[in-house]
Amino acid sequence: MSIGLVLRGIFSALFVASVLRISTPLILPALGGLISDLAGVINIALEGIMLVAAFTGVVVSAYTQNVWLGVLAGLAVGTLFSLILALFHLYLKTDIILAGIALNIMAQGGTVFLLFTLTGDKGSSASLASGTVPRVVIPLLHDVPVLGTILSGHHIFTYLAFLLAVVVAVFLYRTPLGTHLRAVGENPEAAASVGINVVRVQTIAIGLSGLLASLGGLSLSMAYLSFFQNNMTAGRGFIALAAIFLGGRTPWGTLLAAVFFGFADALANQFGSLQVPPQWVQMIPYAATVIALVVYNVRRRRQAIERARRMQEQLHAQGTAFGGGD
Amino acid sequence: MSSPPLIEMRDIVKVYPNGVVANDGVHFTVEPGEIHALVGENGAGKTTLMKILYGLESPTQGEIRLRGRPVHFRSPLDAIAHGIGMVHQNFMLIPSFTVAENIVLGQEPRHRMLVDREAALQITRELSQQYGLRVEAEAVVDSVPVGMRQRVEILKTLYRGAEILILDEPTAVLTPQETQELFQAIRALVAQGKTVIFITHKLREVKEISDRVTVMRNGRVMGTLPTAQATTDQLARMMVGRDVLLTVEKPPAQPGEPVLEVRDLTYVSETGRTMLRDVRFTVRAGEILGVAGVEGNGQTELVEVLTGLRPATGGSARVRGREILNATPRQVRLSGVAHIPEDRLNNGLALTATINENLIVDRYFRPPFLRGLFIDSQVVQEHGVRLIQAFDIRAPGGDVPVASLSGGNMQKVIVAREFSAEPVLLIAAQPTRGIDVGATEFIRRQLVEKRSGGTAVLLISADLAEVMSLSDRLVVMYEGQITGVFPQVDRVSEEELGLYMLGLRRQTPEEMEAYL
Numbered sequence: 148m149s150i151g152l153v154l155r156g157i158f159s160a161l162f163v164a165s166v167l168r169i170s171t172p173l174i175l176p177a178l179g180g181l182i183s184d185l186a187g188v189i190n191i192a193l194e195g196i197m198l199v200a201a202f203t204g205v206v207v208s209a210y211t212q213n214v215w216l217g218v219l220a221g222l223a224v225g226t227l228f229s230l231i232l233a234l235f236h237l238y239l240k241t242d243i244i245l246a247g248i249a250l251n252i253m254a255q256g257g258t259v260f261l262l263f264t265l266t267g268d269k270g271s272s273a274s275l276a277s278g279t280v281p282r283v284v285i286p287l288l289h290d291v292p293v294l295g296t297i298l299s300g301h302h303i304f305t306y307l308a309f310l311l312a313v314v315v316a317v318f319l320y321r322t323p324l325g326t327h328l329r330a331v332g333e334n335p336e337a338a339a340s341v342g343i344n345v346v347r348v349q350t351i352a353i354g355l356s357g358l359l360a361s362l363g364g365l366s367l368s369m370a371y372l373s374f375f376q377n378n379m380t381a382g383r384g385f386i387a388l389a390a391i392f393l394g395g396r397t398p399w400g401t402l403l404a405a406v407f408f409g410f411a412d413a414l415a416n417q418f419g420s421l422q423v424p425p426q427w428v429q430m431i432p433y434a435a436t437v438i439a440l441v442v443y444n445v446r447r448r449r450q451a452i453e454r455a456r457r458m459q460e461q462l463h464a465q466g467t468a469f470g471g472g473d
Numbered sequence: 474m475s476s477p478p479l480i481e482m483r484d485i486v487k488v489y490p491n492g493v494v495a496n497d498g499v500h501f502t503v504e505p506g507e508i509h510a511l512v513g514e515n516g517a518g519k520t521t522l523m524k525i526l527y528g529l530e531s532p533t534q535g536e537i538r539l540r541g542r543p544v545h546f547r548s549p550l551d552a553i554a555h556g557i558g559m560v561h562q563n564f565m566l567i568p569s570f571t572v573a574e575n576i577v578l579g580q581e582p583r584h585r586m587l588v589d590r591e592a593a594l595q596i597t598r599e600l601s602q603q604y605g606l607r608v609e610a611e612a613v614v615d616s617v618p619v620g621m622r623q624r625v626e627i628l629k630t631l632y633r634g635a636e637i638l639i640l641d642e643p644t645a646v647l648t649p650q651e652t653q654e655l656f657q658a659i660r661a662l663v664a665q666g667k668t669v670i671f672i673t674h675k676l677r678e679v680k681e682i683s684d685r686v687t688v689m690r691n692g693r694v695m696g697t698l699p700t701a702q703a704t705t706d707q708l709a710r711m712m713v714g715r716d717v718l719l720t721v722e723k724p725p726a727q728p729g730e731p732v733l734e735v736r737d738l739t740y741v742s743e744t745g746r747t748m749l750r751d752v753r754f755t756v757r758a759g760e761i762l763g764v765a766g767v768e769g770n771g772q773t774e775l776v777e778v779l780t781g782l783r784p785a786t787g788g789s790a791r792v793r794g795r796e797i798l799n800a801t802p803r804q805v806r807l808s809g810v811a812h813i814p815e816d817r818l819n820n821g822l823a824l825t826a827t828i829n830e831n832l833i834v835d836r837y838f839r840p841p842f843l844r845g846l847f848i849d850s851q852v853v854q855e856h857g858v859r860l861i862q863a864f865d866i867r868a869p870g871g872d873v874p875v876a877s878l879s880g881g882n883m884q885k886v887i888v889a890r891e892f893s894a895e896p897v898l899l900i901a902a903q904p905t906r907g908i909d910v911g912a913t914e915f916i917r918r919q920l921v922e923k924r925s926g927g928t929a930v931l932l933i934s935a936d937l938a939e940v941m942s943l944s945d946r947l948v949v950m951y952e953g954q955i956t957g958v959f960p961q962v963d964r965v966s967e968e969e970l971g972l973y974m975l976g977l978r979r980q981t982p983e984e985m986e987a988y989l
C-alpha cells in the first residue's frame with residue numbers, strides 16, 4: 148500500500164472517529180488518575196484495575212447473558228480492587244508505589260489464571276459468549292455527512308468519557324468534596340487542622356480513580372473489542388498517568404493529552420497497512436508518550452531560563468535595577 | 474470566690490511516644506478578655522501545651538476546665554466547637570487556593586451542591602472589615618506576603634467562631650512593622666471581647682502586648698505574673714534559669730583581602746520563579762558580612778547556589794579569584810569554603826551515622842583518614858575525641874549516632890567539622906536557630922573568634938538581633954535582591970532595617986556601589 152492511501156486515511160472522518168474511539172480507554176483512567184493524584188495519592192495501579200474490570204465485565208456478562216450486569220460487576224470489582232490500594236497505603240502504611248506495582252502484577256497474573264480456569268484458554272475469552280454495550284446512534288446528526296460519521300454511532304463509553312471530563316472538572320473545582328480533595332493533596336496537615344478527614348478523602352479519591360479506570364477497562368473488553376485478552380490494556384494505564392502530567396494536572400489538559408495519545412495510537416493503526424515491520428508501528432503511541440514528556444519538560448526549562456534572561460535584560464535596561472518598590 | 478477562670482489547665486503531663494516529657498505537671502490559667510503571653514525557650518513545651526488545649530494532642534495526664542467545667546477534646550473540631558482557635562507556628566494554608574477559599578475551607582458556604590464562591594468572598598470581606606484584618610479575598614495565598622497569610626489564619630479561626638485565640642510564635646516570621654500591625658489587630662480583637670494567648674520568646678513583645686505572662690522552662694511553669702510587675706531581666710532569668718549574656722565581646726574588625734566576590738548572581742528556580750536577581754557583594758578576610766531579611770526572600774537559595782547545592786542561572790561568584798558557581802559541593806569545599814547549613818537535619822548531618830563519622834564526611838577521602846583503599850579507624854577515632862573536646866560536644870562518646878544528641882549538640886558537631894576544616898570562607902546559615910542558650914553563646918563566640926583569626930564569614934540569620942550583634946557589615950535581602958547595605962551596623966536601628974526588610978525602603982545601586 149502507498150503512503151498516499153495512508154494520508155487519505157488520516158484526513159478522513161473515519162479516522163477522526165477512530166481517534167475518539169481509541170482515546171476512550173485513555174481518557175477514562177486518566178481522569179481517574181487525576182483525581183487521586185490531586186488528592187496526593189498517585190494511583191499507579193490504573194493498569195491493573197482496568198484489567199480486572201475488563202475481565203470481570205466479560206465473564207459476568209457471559210454467564211448472566213446480561214451486558215449491564217457485566218458492566219456493573221466490572222465497575223464494582225474494579226473499584227473494590229482499587230480500594231485494596233487504599234487499604235495498603237492509607238491504613239497499613241505501605242509505600243503507595245510498591246503497593247501499586249503489586250496490584251498490577253496481581254491483576255495481570257490473576258486475570259490470566261482465572262481465564263484459564265474458566266475457559267481452558269490463556270490467551271483470550273473468545274470462547275465465552277460475552278456482550279458488548281450498544282452503540283449510540285444520534286438521530287438526525289447521524290445522517291449529516293462527515294459530522295455524523297465522527298460524532299454518532301460510538302459506544303456509550305466514548306460519550307461518557309467526554310461527559311465525565313466535564314463532570315470531573317466540576318467535581319474537583321466546584322464541589323466541597325472536590326475542594327477538600329485538592330486541599331488534602333496540597334497540604335494534608337492544613338486540611339486536617341480544619342477538621343477534614345484526610346484518610347477518608349484519600350480513600351474516596353482512590354475509589355473514584357478505580358471507578359473511572361474500571362470504565363476504561365470495560366470500554367476495552369465490552370465495546371472496543373468484544374472479549375477479554377491477556378494483558379489487553381497494553382500499558383494504557385501508564386500512558387494515562389503520562390497524560391495527567393502532560394496535561395498539567397488539570398481536567399482539560401488531561402483530556403487533551405489523552406486524546407493526543409489516542410491520535411498517536413490511531414496513527415499506528417493507519418500505518419499498519421504499510422510495508423514496515425509492525426513492531427515499529429506499534430511503537431508509535433509509546434514513543435509519542437516519551438517524546439511528548441521530554442518536549443514538555445524541555446520547554447518548561449527553556450521558559451524558565453528565558454524568563455530569567457528577560458528579567459536581567461530589563462534590570463540592566465532600566466539602569467536603576469532597584470528602582471520602584473512592588 | 475469570684476467566677477472561675479476562662480481556661481484552667483491543671484497538672485498537665487505530656488509524654489510523647491518517643492519518651493520526651495514535654496509537659497511535666499503544668500498549671501495554666503487564662504482570664505477572659507486578657508492577652509496572655511506564654512514564653513519560654515525553644516523546646517520548653519509551649520507548643521505542646523497549646524496543642525493539648527486545641528485537641529491536637531491528648532494529655533498523658535491532667536484536666537482542662539473551660540469556664541469551670543471539665544472538657545475533653547478528642548480533636549480540634551471539639552476545641553473549635555468550644556470557641557478555641559489556633560494559629561500554628563508554621564502556617565496551615567493551601568498555597569494554590571485563594572484567601573477566601575482558605576478561610577472557609579472545611580465549612581464552605583453552599584449553593585445547591587456546589588461551593589458558593591460569591592458567599593465565600595462576601596464572608597471574607599465582612600470578617601476582614603469587622604476585625605480590621607486587611608486581606609485580599611481573591612488573591613491566591615501563594616502570592617500574598619507573610620503578614621497577610623497570618624491575618625488569613627486569624628480570620629480562619631474567627632470564621633469558625635473562635636472566642637479564644639492561640640497564636641503560636643506569630644512574630645517569628647514578621648518584620649518589626651508587621652509585628653506592630655499584628656499587635657494592633659490583637660488589641661482590636663480583645664476590644665471586641667476575644668481572649669488571646671500569645672506565644673513568643675521575645676521579651677520585648679511580652680512587655681509591649683500582654684496583660685499577664687506565664688514562663689515555661691523544661692516542660693514546667695516557672696510562674697505566672699502580671700506583665701506590669703515583671704522586668705525583662707527577671708523574665709529572662711526565669712526562662713533560662715541563670716543570668717544570660719547575649720551580647721558578644723567583639724574586637725574591632727580588621728578586614729583584609731576580598732575572599733568572596735559575588736557579581737550579578739541570578740537564580741531562577743525549576744518552577745520558573747526568579748529567586749535571586751543581580752546579587753552582588755564582597756566578603757573580606759577577617760570580617761563578618763551579615764545578611765538580614767525576612768525568611769523566604771532568597772537567603773536559602775543564595776547559600777545553596779554558593780555552596781554548589783543548586784545551579785546558578787547567571788553571574789559569578791569567586792573565592793580568592795576562583796569561580797565556584799556550578800561547581801560540585803566537593804569542589805566548592807576544596808576551594809576553602811565551609812558551610813553550616815540551615816537545614817541541619819537534612820543537609821548538615823547523617824543522623825544515623827556516628828559523631829565520628831559525621832566529623833569526617835568532608836575529609837574521609839584524604840590522608841590521614843584514607844590509607845590506601847581503606848579509612849583508618851584509629852585516626853578517625855582520635856580525630857573525633859579531639860573535636861568533641863575542643864567544641865564541648867556533650868555526648869557519651871564518638872560512637873553514638875548523632876540522632877541521639879540534643880539540637881544544640883547536633884549543631885556543635887556541624888560547627889566542629891566546619892571550623893576544623895580551616896576554611897578561608899565560612900558560610901553560616903541560621904547557625905543558632907532552635908538551639909539552647911548555652912550552645913548559642915558558644916557558637917556565636919566561635920564565629921567571632923574565627924573571623925578575628927582572618928576567616929571571611931557570611932552570616933545569614935532570620936534573628937535580627939543576632940545578625941546585628943555579630944556582623945561587621947550588613948546587607949538586607951528583599952525579594953531576591955540586595956536592597957540595602959550598612960557598613961556600620963551600630964549606626965542603624967532595628968526599625969530602619971525593618972523598613973528595608975519589608976521592601977518599603979531601598980537604596981539605589983549607586984548608593985550601594987561603594988560598599989558592595
Ligand SMILES: Nc1ncnc2c1ncn2[C@@H]1O[C@H](COP(=O)(O)OP(=O)(O)O)[C@@H](O)[C@H]1O
Nearest residue numbers: 489491493495514515516517518519520521522
Ligand atoms: N510530636 C512530637 N514527638 C516527640 N517529641 C516532640 C514532639 N513535639 C515536640 N516534641 C518535643 O517536646 C519538647 C517540647 O516541644 P515544644 O512543645 O514544641 O516546645 P516549644 O514550643 O516551647 O518550643 C521538645 O523537646 C520537642 O523536641
Ligand SMILES: [Mg+2]
Nearest residue numbers: 519520521562
Ligand atoms: Mg513551639
